[in-house]
Amino acid sequence: MTALLVKGGRVIDPAQELDHVSDVLLEDGRVSRIAPGLQAPGSTVLDASGLVVSPGLIDIHVHLREPGREDEETIQSGSEAAAAGGFTSICCMPNTDPVNDNPAVTSFILKEAERRALTRVFPIGAISAGSAGERLAEIGEMVNAGAIGISDDGKGVMDGQLMRRAMEYSLPFKIPIIEHCEDLNLSAHGCMNEGYQSTVLGLKGMSRTAEDAMAARDIMLAELTGAHIHIAHLSTSGAADLVRQGKSKGIHVTCEVCPHHFTLSDAACRDYDTNTKMSPPLRTEEDIEALLEAIVDGTVDCIVTDHAPHNPNEKMLEFDQAPFGIIGLETALGLVLTRLYHPGLISLPRVVELMSTQPAQLINQPLGHLKAGAAADLTLFDPDAEWTYDLGKTRSKSRNSPFHGTALKGRVAATIVGGKIVYQSSEYFNE
Amino acid sequence: MSPEAIAPESGASTPPTSRGGPVSFNAKHLLGIEPLSVDQIQLILETAKSLREISTRPIKKVPTLRGKTVINLFFEASTRTRTSFEIAAKRLSADAINISTSASSIVKGETLVDTARNLEAMAPDVIVIRHSSAGAPHQLAGSCTACIVNAGDGAHEHPTQALLDALTILDHKPSLQGLRVAIIGDIAHSRVARSNCLLLGKMGARVTVCGPPTLLPVGFERMGAPDGSLTVTDRMDEALEGADVVMMLRIQMERQREAFFPSVREYFRYYGLTARRMRSAKPDAIIMHPGPINRGVEIASEVADGPYSVILGQVASGVAIRMAVLYLVIGGREQAPRVAEG
Numbered sequence: 001m002t003a004l005l006v007k008g009g010r011v012i013d014p015a016q017e018l019d020h021v022s023d024v025l026l027e028d029g030r031v032s033r034i035a036p037g038l039q040a041p042g043s044t045v046l047d048a049s050g051l052v053v054s055p056g057l058i059d060i061h062v063h064l065r066e067p068g069r070e071d072e073e074t075i076q077s078g079s080e081a082a083a084a085g086g087f088t089s090i091c092c093m094p095n096t097d098p099v100n101d102n103p104a105v106t107s108f109i110l111k112e113a114e115r116r117a118l119t120r121v122f123p124i125g126a127i128s129a130g131s132a133g134e135r136l137a138e139i140g141e142m143v144n145a146g147a148i149g150i151s152d153d154g155k156g157v158m159d160g161q162l163m164r165r166a167m168e169y170s171l172p173f174k175i176p177i178i179e180h181c182e183d184l185n186l187s188a189h190g191c192m193n194e195g196y197q198s199t200v201l202g203l204k205g206m207s208r209t210a211e212d213a214m215a216a217r218d219i220m221l222a223e224l225t226g227a228h229i230h231i232a233h234l235s236t237s238g239a240a241d242l243v244r245q246g247k248s249k250g251i252h253v254t255c256e257v258c259p260h261h262f263t264l265s266d267a268a269c270r271d272y273d274t275n276t277k278m279s280p281p282l283r284t285e286e287d288i289e290a291l292l293e294a295i296v297d298g299t300v301d302c303i304v305t306d307h308a309p310h311n312p313n314e315k316m317l318e319f320d321q322a323p324f325g326i327i328g329l330e331t332a333l334g335l336v337l338t339r340l341y342h343p344g345l346i347s348l349p350r351v352v353e354l355m356s357t358q359p360a361q362l363i364n365q366p367l368g369h370l371k372a373g374a375a376a377d378l379t380l381f382d383p384d385a386e387w388t389y390d391l392g393k394t395r396s397k398s399r400n401s402p403f404h405g406t407a408l409k410g411r412v413a414a415t416i417v418g419g420k421i422v423y424q425s426s427e428y429f430n431e
Numbered sequence: 432m433s434p435e436a437i438a439p440e441s442g443a444s445t446p447p448t449s450r451g452g453p454v455s456f457n458a459k460h461l462l463g464i465e466p467l468s469v470d471q472i473q474l475i476l477e478t479a480k481s482l483r484e485i486s487t488r489p490i491k492k493v494p495t496l497r498g499k500t501v502i503n504l505f506f507e508a509s510t511r512t513r514t515s516f517e518i519a520a521k522r523l524s525a526d527a528i529n530i531s532t533s534a535s536s537i538v539k540g541e542t543l544v545d546t547a548r549n550l551e552a553m554a555p556d557v558i559v560i561r562h563s564s565a566g567a568p569h570q571l572a573g574s575c576t577a578c579i580v581n582a583g584d585g586a587h588e589h590p591t592q593a594l595l596d597a598l599t600i601l602d603h604k605p606s607l608q609g610l611r612v613a614i615i616g617d618i619a620h621s622r623v624a625r626s627n628c629l630l631l632g633k634m635g636a637r638v639t640v641c642g643p644p645t646l647l648p649v650g651f652e653r654m655g656a657p658d659g660s661l662t663v664t665d666r667m668d669e670a671l672e673g674a675d676v677v678m679m680l681r682i683q684m685e686r687q688r689e690a691f692f693p694s695v696r697e698y699f700r701y702y703g704l705t706a707r708r709m710r711s712a713k714p715d716a717i718i719m720h721p722g723p724i725n726r727g728v729e730i731a732s733e734v735a736d737g738p739y740s741v742i743l744g745q746v747a748s749g750v751a752i753r754m755a756v757l758y759l760v761i762g763g764r765e766q767a768p769r770v771a772e773g
Contacts (some may be wrong), residue, residue, distance in 0.1 A: 009669060025669045063475030192758065194649055195649050195650055196649065196650030196653050197650075198648070198649070199648040199649055199651055199653075200465075200625075200650075200651045201565055201566065201586075201587060201626060202565035202566075202584070202585050202586035202587030202588065202622060202653065203566070203585070203586075204564050204586075205648075205649065272565070272567065272569045272570060313542065315541070316543075316544050318543055318562070318564030318566065318567050318570065319543055319564065319565065319566045320564045320565065320585070321571075
């Protein structure tokens with residue numbers, strides 16, 4: 001029997017409305033007891049005084065690039081970056097090569113994760129075969145193999161009828177349909193947000209309406225079909241309003257927001273730094289305000305990274321030719337604490353809800369809480385620690401982040417998956 | 432023979448001044464109009480005026496940039512601009528090398544940065560770059576020690592065009608201050624429009640840009656002077672009303688396919704410049720075009736070839752501006768160019 005005693009931390013578990021200094025005893029990969037002054041002879045003791053102890057963080061939107069682009073990221077390296085960022089579970093998007101549109105690829109990811117990943121890995125299957133937007137992928141087969149949701153992430157499903165069929169067909173499987181909302185005709189050839197900044201820079205813009213229009217269609221289809229639509233990486237004030245309205249009408253719509261979208265505006269593209277290029281693009285200050293409001297009022301269900309590693313050779317291209325996407329696993333918690341908690345917008349329990357409790361519910365997994373018998377997935381973090389993000393130390397195989405050298409307040413101290421310490425910061429623990 | 436007799440034109444050998452005192456260019460690159468101060472713009476214009484005379488001599492060459500190497504790195508087809516830069520370099524005795532290559536790093540199999548580093552190894556003093564991607568000169572400037580001159584990057588900027596346009600206007604008008612300038616055509620895809628709005632805004636002109644709403648980009652009204660004097664309109668008569676200067680922009684035929692407007696015929700009906708339309712402008716208004724012109728698409732031949740057209744004057748100004756720019760970025764930051772024949 002293996003036991004780990006996490007002593008003296010501030011235990012925050014919104015699922016049980018817990019928020020007090022306590023000890024947590026983990027036995028055989030499960031949460032055993034939470035109480036002050038626990039003794040467990042023979043167990044390993046981790047001193048968590050001064051730290052927050054929360055259910056493990058869950059990122060339901062990550063690109064691991066394996067199979068196909070192992071030069072950019074692997075399931076192993078991505079999970080190492082996740083663990084260093086405090087994540088105990090990650091969901092990987094299907095736009096690999098080959099696309100995860102069949103049970104063989106789903107099974108490969110799970111087997112590879114079992115052998116090499118530090119965290120739990122949940123595959124997301126494709127909506128359409130090859131994510132080509134033409135016919136349905138084998139959704140049931142992928143769910144049977146372990147997929148927890150479907151998405152054609154990277155582009156929107158342009159065919160409304162196909163989207164309707166995907167929603168209807170998926171009903172018995174009780175999975176979220178995760179949509180990258182982008183009308184590809186409206187955003188055609190764009191490489192940043194359409195607005196004053198794109199006009200000044202002479203770069204083709206992607207209109208916010210390209211996101212809003214598809215979000216509106218999908219929410220209406222969710223109303224029609226009763227399916228669960230989850231809006232991926234929501235970035236506009238318009239889409240936030242649509243989700244808010246949809247929820248008030250009782251439609252099963254949820255959404256996620258990325259830290260970069262509430263931290264940087266399109267003004268960050270001024271130096272043509274390709275690490276400010278992602279899809280959806282960095283929007284305007286007004287959108288940032290709207291996202292913050294939507295996070296505060298509960299419209300936003302979870303925070304995700306959209307961790308998208310790219311080979312540096314490709315990010316060295318001209319801005320309009322460089323690929324979309326940035327890495328984000330190791331900066332997410334720091335940005336959330338810096339941008340949302342420290343300015344007083346949300347509380348620490350709310351941070352845990354947005355990064356653990358609610359994402360677990362969205363993917364229908366019995367995670368995101370510390371009830372007795374739950375998986376012993378924990379994140380220990382110091383909400384007040386000041387540090388500077390250094391890309392040179394990233395665990396990811398890629399280096400495409402606009403946050404190199406950014407000062408952050410709030411830092412991961414240790415990550416525990418299934419009762420095993422998979423990451424601990426040398427700032428807090430001597431290994 | 433007195434020393435004055437050697438100097439071909441009075442003032443040609445005195446340092447260009449602005450606001451009463453000598454100024455220095457003090458910039459290593461010319462990436463766009465946006466980062467330039469009014470003083471820097473004036474210095475370039477004054478320097479160009481003093482260098483212009485060289486092109487009228489029987490022997491059109493001075494030794495000012497002897498031993499300097501200028502690479503014209505053109506990733507996009509161009510005859511006029513490339514030739515203009517080449518002539519400018521040669522008239523100052525610099526060695527000019529032209530490289531024309533495929534625009535796309537992906538097609539070429541070599542990134543822009545790698546191309547730049549290879550050229551850098553040959554120790555050029557200036558790299559003049561034309562590229563279809565906005566920001567390419569900025570990326571080059573970040574990875575090179577040579578001076579970078581932007582000869583047009585995507586739909587971003589074309590600073591030497593705006594400078595030569597200003598020089599041309601000043602041949603016909605006493606000052607840019609308060610001048611009414613209409614810029615008409617495909618504003619969305621035009622680096623010429625952007626650089627001109629920025630320059631004219633800084634110099635106190637009142638600019639109106641005009642085109643079909645599909646070719647007017649979001650937020651363009653903020654591109655001009657900080658006082659908000661830039662006007663955007665989709666009505667050509669409104670743009671021409673009382674104009675001192677009319678700048679027409681080239682319409683790319685492929686914009687029809689992209690549904691920006693239905694046909695060339697219809698475009699010309701609403702946004703083509705005709706002698707009749709010119710009656711709205713001031714009687715002494717001048718007509719400009721960055722070229723190459725599409726006769727019958729954005730401008731009627733009668734107007735392009737008419738008495739108020741200064742289109743060929745723009746081409747001549749181009750050489751002088753590019754001589755000034757090459758001279759100033761290479762290091763003529765303090766002293767005046769040596770224009771004595773030699």
